[in-house]
Amino acid sequence: MKAVILGDLMVIKSQAKSVLLVLVVWLAITVYNKSGLFFSALSVVYAMMLPLTCIAAYEKSRFDRYLFTAPVSRTSAAMGHYVFSIICALCLAAIGFAASVALGMSVREAVYSSSACFCIGIVMVSVLLPVIYKFGTEKARLTMMAVFVLFLLAFGLLLGALDVDMDSLGDALILLPALTLIVLAASAAVSVGIYKRREF
Amino acid sequence: MKNAIEVSSLSKHYGSFTLDQVSFTLPSGCIMGLIGENGAGKSTTIRLLLGLAKRTGGEVKVLGADPEKCEPELREEIGVVFDDCPFPETMTLRDVRRILAAAYRHFDGARFDELADKFALPERQRIKEYSRGMRMKLSIAAALSHGARLLIIDEPTSGLDPVARDELLDILLDFIQDERNSVLISSHILSDLEKACDYITFIHTGRVVFSEEKDELLEKYVIAKGSESEIDALDPDAVVGVRRGAFGCEALVARAAGERLAHERASIEEIMLYYIKGDAK
Numbered sequence: 001m002k003a004v005i006l007g008d009l010m011v012i013k014s015q016a017k018s019v020l021l022v023l024v025v026w027l028a029i030t031v032y033n034k035s036g037l038f039f040s041a042l043s044v045v046y047a048m049m050l051p052l053t054c055i056a057a058y059e060k061s062r063f064d065r066y067l068f069t070a071p072v073s074r075t076s077a078a079m080g081h082y083v084f085s086i087i088c089a090l091c092l093a094a095i096g097f098a099a100s101v102a103l104g105m106s107v108r109e110a111v112y113s114s115s116a117c118f119c120i121g122i123v124m125v126s127v128l129l130p131v132i133y134k135f136g137t138e139k140a141r142l143t144m145m146a147v148f149v150l151f152l153l154a155f156g157l158l159l160g161a162l163d164v165d166m167d168s169l170g171d172a173l174i175l176l177p178a179l180t181l182i183v184l185a186a187s188a189a190v191s192v193g194i195y196k197r198r199e200f
Numbered sequence: 201m202k203n204a205i206e207v208s209s210l211s212k213h214y215g216s217f218t219l220d221q222v223s224f225t226l227p228s229g230c231i232m233g234l235i236g237e238n239g240a241g242k243s244t245t246i247r248l249l250l251g252l253a254k255r256t257g258g259e260v261k262v263l264g265a266d267p268e269k270c271e272p273e274l275r276e277e278i279g280v281v282f283d284d285c286p287f288p289e290t291m292t293l294r295d296v297r298r299i300l301a302a303a304y305r306h307f308d309g310a311r312f313d314e315l316a317d318k319f320a321l322p323e324r325q326r327i328k329e330y331s332r333g334m335r336m337k338l339s340i341a342a343a344l345s346h347g348a349r350l351l352i353i354d355e356p357t358s359g360l361d362p363v364a365r366d367e368l369l370d371i372l373l374d375f376i377q378d379e380r381n382s383v384l385i386s387s388h389i390l391s392d393l394e395k396a397c398d399y400i401t402f403i404h405t406g407r408v409v410f411s412e413e414k415d416e417l418l419e420k421y422v423i424a425k426g427s428e429s430e431i432d433a434l435d436p437d438a439v440v441g442v443r444r445g446a447f448g449c450e451a452l453v454a455r456a457a458g459e460r461l462a463h464e465r466a467s468i469e470e471i472m473l474y475y476i477k478g479d480a481k
Contacts, residue, residue, distance in 0.1 A: 006298055010290075061284075061285065065252060
């Protein structure tokens, strides 16, 4: 698994300038708007984009095929991208948390908002990765957009239909980590199954 | 171990293509060339040997183990070189070194550095800036730096200039100096294989046409030349294929039958071509 995580980091490192530029621009907008929540929300999209970028680079050079000729099991290769995604989402959540606190949000609120964005990012990655493993990154890009739009629509419709006020929504967020873990575990199981059956 | 690779009745069905009952054996300490046209089944055979695809039938033993079981110990002992560099092109030599160190328990960094130096691979340059020859050398350096006992190489020489191809063959011959090491190499450039290989396995439309020692194969056939009537008079069982031209005929025939006519040595390439195209006996 270490080889896959390192591979992901190497791919992102090679694009460090553009990755950092986007983060700096977002941070600038965040500071201008005086809302750390803005950064945390956008980090959800980034948490999906970074593993997608890595796997696209793997596909282009057929690096995954090479890894399976090395002592890298299909399970650990599939899980490696999950671990990398979680690392990315954690880093982004930490930056979002720091920005929120620095801009005057209370620590409690900042923890809630960053954690919620982290969990949403992980849920979206959990939907995306099995699609990438099954259909490749090109189709997954469309899926990523669809997942994001559908998630926002479903979330909005659900809130409207249940007539939920924001305070009770805050209470419900306590359930989000558990929900995230369930979705992540199910996604990982599906991904490992896909990788084990896949031929290269 | 007596044999590095043992393949028996290996089959794989893909839509309209079938790899049909392929059998061959690569003894330890030897180089085997896998030859055939595009789409003949060479790469499919290699993918099955590496456990990258699941066979429909048959038995495969690579270094005594079944590759489909994906044993890490087996993978440590196999060095693989594909037709293009498998590392993401944004990576550098250093990045590749780190990944290999993480992937292989027996990765020998000093050996990798030595090979990188020998091949003059730039350390900080990205792989996308490497020439085709340099990419191939990087793949070979990776394959040779974790104590592999078997090299499996798929179309390494296509796109390489003659100097780079010659260097690759020298590397293979050097690797095989240790009699425990073996090489399976598929290539379109049959003159290269003729220089380096001990065994030749010819796959045509998913079937093994022959799998023999190279020297025996070259000894077995000659190209006989003569008039149409002289060629037609040859024992049909001894004739592999005939080419008829405006100024006479040529046929690939068993040496004993062909030596009665004017004849010349048949190269591996000619043997393959006669099997594929010269079937109008």
